[in-house]
Each structure stands twice: as C-alpha cells, then as structure tokens.
Amino acid sequence: MVEANVIYVLVAREFKKFVRDKSRLISTLVRPLIWLFLVGGGMSRLVTPELGMSYMKFIFPGILGMTILFSSIFSSLSIIWDKEFGMMKEILVAPVSRFSVVIGKALSGTLISVIQTVIILMLFPFLGIKMGLLSICYAVAIAVLLSFCISSLGIIIATFYDSFESFSVIMNFIIMPMFFLSGAMYPVNKLPHVLQVITRINPLTYGVDALKHVLLGDSGIVDFPIVTDISVLAVSSLLFVAAAGFLFERKK
Amino acid sequence: MPIIKVENLVKRFNGLTAVNDISFEVDKGTIFGFLGPNGAGKTTTINILCTLLSPTSGNASIAGHDCKTESSDVRRSIGIVFQDTTLDKDLTAYENLMFHSYLYNVKRSEMKERIHDVLHFIGMYERKNDLVKKFSGGMKRRLEVARGMLHRPGVLFLDEPTLGLDPQTRANLWEFIVELPQKHNVTVFMTTHYMEEAEVCDRIAIIDNGRLIAVDTPDDLKKTLGGDVIYIKSSDNKKARSEIEKMFGLEVSEKDGELFMTCSMGDSCIPEIIRSISDVQSVRLQRPTLNDVFLKMTGKDIREEEMSEGDVFKETIRSHRRRFG
Numbered sequence: 001m002v003e004a005n006v007i008y009v010l011v012a013r014e015f016k017k018f019v020r021d022k023s024r025l026i027s028t029l030v031r032p033l034i035w036l037f038l039v040g041g042g043m044s045r046l047v048t049p050e051l052g053m054s055y056m057k058f059i060f061p062g063i064l065g066m067t068i069l070f071s072s073i074f075s076s077l078s079i080i081w082d083k084e085f086g087m088m089k090e091i092l093v094a095p096v097s098r099f100s101v102v103i104g105k106a107l108s109g110t111l112i113s114v115i116q117t118v119i120i121l122m123l124f125p126f127l128g129i130k131m132g133l134l135s136i137c138y139a140v141a142i143a144v145l146l147s148f149c150i151s152s153l154g155i156i157i158a159t160f161y162d163s164f165e166s167f168s169v170i171m172n173f174i175i176m177p178m179f180f181l182s183g184a185m186y187p188v189n190k191l192p193h194v195l196q197v198i199t200r201i202n203p204l205t206y207g208v209d210a211l212k213h214v215l216l217g218d219s220g221i222v223d224f225p226i227v228t229d230i231s232v233l234a235v236s237s238l239l240f241v242a243a244a245g246f247l248f249e250r251k252k
Numbered sequence: 253m254p255i256i257k258v259e260n261l262v263k264r265f266n267g268l269t270a271v272n273d274i275s276f277e278v279d280k281g282t283i284f285g286f287l288g289p290n291g292a293g294k295t296t297t298i299n300i301l302c303t304l305l306s307p308t309s310g311n312a313s314i315a316g317h318d319c320k321t322e323s324s325d326v327r328r329s330i331g332i333v334f335q336d337t338t339l340d341k342d343l344t345a346y347e348n349l350m351f352h353s354y355l356y357n358v359k360r361s362e363m364k365e366r367i368h369d370v371l372h373f374i375g376m377y378e379r380k381n382d383l384v385k386k387f388s389g390g391m392k393r394r395l396e397v398a399r400g401m402l403h404r405p406g407v408l409f410l411d412e413p414t415l416g417l418d419p420q421t422r423a424n425l426w427e428f429i430v431e432l433p434q435k436h437n438v439t440v441f442m443t444t445h446y447m448e449e450a451e452v453c454d455r456i457a458i459i460d461n462g463r464l465i466a467v468d469t470p471d472d473l474k475k476t477l478g479g480d481v482i483y484i485k486s487s488d489n490k491k492a493r494s495e496i497e498k499m500f501g502l503e504v505s506e507k508d509g510e511l512f513m514t515c516s517m518g519d520s521c522i523p524e525i526i527r528s529i530s531d532v533q534s535v536r537l538q539r540p541t542l543n544d545v546f547l548k549m550t551g552k553d554i555r556e557e558e559m560s561e562g563d564v565f566k567e568t569i570r571s572h573r574r575r576f577g
Binding site: 017096232 | 334
C-alpha cells in the first residue's frame with residue numbers, strides 16, 4: 001500500500017532542508033563544474049581528434065550523469081544519518097507502510113537530483129551543444145528516470161549500514177567505480193573487455209548513454225539504442241525499488 | 253481495565269536473553285513505571301511493544317491489538333518519546349509537528365489547531381518557527397512529548413524521558429508528565445533508572461537482567477521492607493538499646509554511635525520511644541526509598557548512567573552539528 005500523505009511529507013521535508021541549506025546546494029554544484037571545466041578542459045587538449053568533438057562536449061552527458069549519481073545516492077544515504085541520529089525511528093513507529101517510506105525517500109532523492117541536474121544542463125550553450133525545448137524535456141525525463149533508479153539503489157545500500165563509519169567503503173567500492181565505469185569520461189568500447197562487462201551491469205551506463213543520444217545526437221559515440229537504455233533504466237528502477245521495499249520491511 | 257497486556261514475553265539476540273519471560277498488565281489512565289538498571293531489558297520491551305522488534309516468543313497487546321500481527325493498529329494507538337531525540341534538528345518546531353501530523357494522517361482541517369494546542373500546552377508557542385537545533389535539551393524533550401500526543405494516542409511511551417537533563421528541567425518535565433493522564437486521557441508507560449522519579453508512578457515494575465522481579469504500587473513495594481527506619485542517639489546507647497528491645501520487642505542495631513531499628517509505623521513509634529527512654533540527644537526517621545526496595549530485591553544498587561563510547565561519539569557529533577550545522 002502506498003500512502004500519498006507519507007510520500008508528500010517525506011519529499012517536502014527533504015526539499016525544505018535542501019532549499020534551506022545553501023552550502024549543500026553550492027558544493028553539489030561545484031563538483032560537476034570542476035570535472036567539466038578543470039578535468040574536461042585540461043583533457044580536451046589531449047583527446048579531441050579521436051572523438052570528432054571537443055572532449056568537454058563529449059563528457060557533458062557524463063557530467064550530468066555524475067551529478068545525478070552523487071546527488072541521488074547521497075540523498076538516499078541520508079537514511080543512514082536518520083538511522084544513526086534517531087529520526088528514522090519516528091518514521092518507523094508511525095502507522096505507515098514501509099513501502100511508502102521507500103517511495104517517498106526515492107522521490108525526494110529524485111527531486112533534489114533533478115533540480116541540480118537541470119541547473120548544470122543549462123550550461124549546454126557554452127559547450128556548443130544545440131538543444132530545442134523538446135530535447136530539453138527529453139533530457140529532463142531521462143534525468144528523472146535515472147535519478148529514481150539511482151536513489152532506489154542508494155536506499156538498498158543504506159539498509160545495510162547503521163552508521164556512517166563505512167562511508168568511505170561505499171564511496172570507494174560503489175560510487176567511484178560506478179562513475180568511471182559508466183562511459184561518462186571515456187567511451188565504453190575503449191575499455192578492456194573485463195571492464196566492459198561491468199559497464200553493462202551498471203545502470204548509470206544506460207543513463208549516460210541515453211543522455212548522449214539526446215544531447216550529442218547520433219554522432220557515433222553511443223553504445224546502445226535509446227530504447228534499450230530506457231527499458232533497462234525502467235526495469236532496474238522497478239527491481240531496485242521493490243528490493244529496497246523488501247529490505248526495509250525486515251524486522252530484527 | 254488493562255490497556256497493555258504482556259504475557260510470557262521473551263526476546264533473545266544471538267543467544268543473549270534480553271527479556272526473559274515477563275508478564276504484566278497496565279491499567280488505562282495510569283502512569284506505569286518500568287524500573288531497572290541499564291541493560292535490564294527496558295528499552296527492548298518498549299521496542300517490542302511499539303512494534304520495532306518482534307518477540308522471540310510470548311504475546312504483547314495494546315488496546316486489544318496484537319503487537320506482532322496488528323502493528324499498524326498498535327502504531328496508531330501509541331505515541332513514543334525515545335531515549336535519543338528523534339526530532340529533525342534542521343526543521344523548525346512547527347515543521348516537526350507538521351511532519352508528524354502527515355505521518356499519522358491527522359485531518360488537514362484539524363492539523364493547525366492541534367499543533368497550536370500542543371505548542372501552547374508545552375509553553376513553546378512563541379518558539380514555533382525556531383529551528384530545533386537551537387533548543388535546549390529540556391525544550392527538545394517537551395517538544396517530543398508534545399509530538400507524541402499530537403495524534404491523541406491511548407498510550408504514551410517515555411523511554412528515560414529525563415536522561416541528560418539538569419535537575420530543574422527534570423522537575424519541570426515531571427510536573428508536565430503527571431498531568432497527562434487526567435488532562436489528555438492517556439496511559440503513560442515510562443522507563444527510568446532514577447528511583448526518585450519513579451515515585452510518581454501509580455504502579456511500578458522492577459526489572460533486572462531481563463526478569464521481572466516485582467510489580468506493585470510504590471507504597472506497597474516499600475512496605476515489603478518492613479517499614480521506616482528510626483535512628484536514635486542517647487547519652488547512654490547501651491542502656492537505651494536494652495530498654496527499647498525490652499519494651500517494644502524491636503531489633504535494634506548500632507552504627508556510628510547511633511541506634512537504628514525498623515518499625516512499621518515510624519511516625520507513631522517515635523513519641524513512644526522517646527517517652528520511654530531517658531536522655532535522647534537526637535532522633536531521625538528515614539522512610540524507605542525505591543532504591544532501598546531495589547537494593548533489597550536485587551542485592552545491588554542502581555547505577556548511574558554511563559555513556560558508552562558510541563554515545564560519546566554521537567554526543568560530540570551532535571554538538572558539532574549544533575555549532576556548525
């Protein structure tokens with residue numbers, strides 16, 4: 001059973017805190033900018049010829065993917081913070097279904113992530129990318145789907161941890177590999193075969209690929225048809241959210 | 253009429269028995285105290301009652317709803333104030349109460365009025381738009397009690413409600429808690445390891461090592477000690493001692509130059525004793541405390557709360573967040 005009041009209030013809480021915390025907003029926007037202009041800008045001088053476009057332009061969809069990855073996962077990992085500092089108990093003793101809590105948390109992560117992504121997306125004219133209103137809408141729709149998928153994955157991760165002590169483990173073994181093995185920074189087909197297999201089970205790969213379709217067009221750098229990207233994201237979102245709901249329901 | 257029923261409740265964690273076959277009932281509209289040292293099983297019992305844990309065996313029910321199988325109904329009929337604060341420090345007092353109202357599906361039309369009512373009740377209406385992280389420990393605890401009452405539960409659980417508060421704040425909070433049953437028609441179930449605080453309870457259960465040792469009113473528990481202790485000092489203790497023993501048939505002992513004896517009706521005993529012995533220098537009467545009861549029943553003193561390493565860490569982080577958050 002999914003209760004609208006629970007979902008509403010969880011999303012409203014997260015949104016209110018997000019708007020209130022200016023330093024969080026700024027720091028989450030600075031990360032993609034550093035990658036885009038400092039890493040991308042520097043690398044442009046080395047790798048431009050092979051891609052047929054500037055490296056900065058090439059990684060722009062990947063940077064949007066990164067924004068979504070970090071902001072969705074961190075938003076879900078706030079569950080660990082809530083568990084450690086008690087707020088989660090208030091939610092768990094309320095007469096609400098665990099599944100509503102999971103959906104509410106996943107949608108909070110989605111909302112915050114999409115807001116940040118849209119802000120970064122608006123940089124497209126500076127990178128020589130042409131987008132009409134329709135393609136902006138497509139890009140936002142993909143951002144919503146990918147954010148929901150990653151947020152649900154984040155909730156699954158959060159159910160396994162009760163404290164932030166393991167944060168660096170999550171960072172180094174899950175988040176960073178997901179980012180680098182997604183085709184965000186370099187074409188997937190340039191990777192060694194073993195790593196290519198990993199990119200295929202990484203949902204972020206499909207999100208970044210879909211964004212490449214919309215932002216860069218069919219310039220020969222996409223890996224899958226867009227239908228595949230969207231289907232994989234949709235199916236994995238459903239699987240993740242169901243798994244998160246199941247894991248959340250467990251009682252000791 | 254009992255509103256909480258617990259029968260043969262057992263909870264084991266990996267071979268460790270936290271709650272060992274306890275049974276008790278709590279009557280509607282009363283204050284019930286769960287008394288015991290740390291690690292006795294108080295919080296585990298509360299967690300089972302409020303459906304956060306499932307029992308290994310045994311039954312528990314609240315307002316006729318089984319805690320295992322009807323958890324939604326149980327959750328609707330209870331309010332809880334946990335040992336550690338569960339407020340969102342980055343939201344205001346009002347927003348925390350609003351959050352709670354939505355979670356408990358309070359009618360949209362009543363929400364505002366109810367929130368204003370509880371804020372007035374705890375005397376924090378003027379602070380409603382302040383962030384919780386700016387509040388003192390006592391204010392937070394009051395706000396949590398208010399939040400627990402917001403959805404008008406039948407039972408309010410208070411787990412160590414005064415832990416970490418200064419004596420004056422503790423006293424204020426108690427004045428406020430003892431009014432709850434009459435003013436809000438709620439049954440209060442509380443745990444504490446401060447013996448003097450348990451005196452306000454209508455009934456007390458003493459728990460140690462997961463076992464229930466006694467359930468009774470504070471007065472009846474104290475009566476099991478045999479009465480008050482009278483201390484007398486006279487210029488000739490030896491003579492006085494033999495006189496008292498002869499005339500009243502009481503067992504008298506001597507400690508630090510004072511004679512002392514246990515007597516069921518201390519107040520009326522004193523005049524008679526004074527009249528019968530000569531040259532009394534000082535007399536004092538000591539009423540038994542719940543601590544004495546606990547001491548007698550378990551053979552040990554209830555210890556002061558010691559912070560575990562994890563708690564120290566959390567406390568540090570919290571104060572850090574208060575300062576920089």
